[in-house]
Amino acid sequence: MDSRLGKTWLIAGYVFLYVPILTLIIFSFNASKMVTLWGGFSFKWYGVIAHDSEVVNGFFLSMKIALMTATASVVLGTLAAFAMVRYKSFFGRTVFFSHINAPLVVPEVITGLSLLLFFVMCERLFGMPERGMFTIWAGHTSFGLSYAAVIIQSRLLELDKSLEEAAMDLGCRPFQVFYLVTLPMIAQSLMAAWLLTFTISLDDVVTTAFLSGPGSSTLPLVILSRARLGLDPTVNAIATITVAVVAVGVVAGSLWMSRQERRRAAEQSAAYREGMQAMGA
Secondary structure: OHHHHHHHHHHHHHHHHHHHHHHHHHHOOEOOOOOOOOOOEOOHHHHHHHOOHHHHHHHHHHHHHHHHHHHHHHHHHHHHHHHHHHOOOOOOHHHHHHHHHHHHHOOHHHHHHHHHHHHHHHHHHHOOOOOOHHHHHHHHHHHHHHHHHHHHHHHHHHOOHHHHHHHHHOOOOHHHHHHHHHHHHHHHHHHHHHHHHHHHHHOOOHHHHHHOOOOOOOHHHHHHHHHHOOOOHHHHHHHHHHHHHHHHHHHHHHHHHHHHHHHHHHHHHHHHHHHHHHHHO
């Protein structure tokens, strides 16, 4: 009984999450201008957005910001995670830990407003930066690194330190230990953090709305502005392309992580067999 109830709730959850997305994708191929009435199968709305400069520019801007945000978040999140895991006590550790985790719990509208006030003050004092791609990227990175740090930190806590210590005993320097031993073992968490922060940045609206300037409207802002004027089939086509891009990235990342896990398991098994053979000899 409990098993059937659990399966029912699981199916209901999937239906609640994915049926609206599936409906949106189906109606992106609707020939009719009425988004709620099926008028036949057609690709014409994809042709329309291909010649829509606002949509194309917003898409490429969103992609550039998401790529830069994900990369910067993983680099900074890795440094923050190492500081929290490997250095148990240093001056300001509690404050540092609180600042890393604050963006996870602070409402995004508060984060966006505070960043807007900060950048406005910097512009008045120093004449820069103007609101645009840089300010959006900085804002996204400020909370993206928090998500990355949490993911990478959880992996670092599970690592066997004896492997790193053995590498140092064999003459490896700290950087060599990180590159040859630690990095391969946390590669999956780095990829997971990169994909998560990429997705968060790509579909962010609240922070972007505060930090964007003239000529720097990302794709979510374009979709939001058009949705306010009324439902349009082009919005369905834009959303479908966005879903496809994110889905391809997630599937590719999952396949890569799965292959890396199988290869690492095979290497560990081979090393164990060699060790047993050496002991037998």
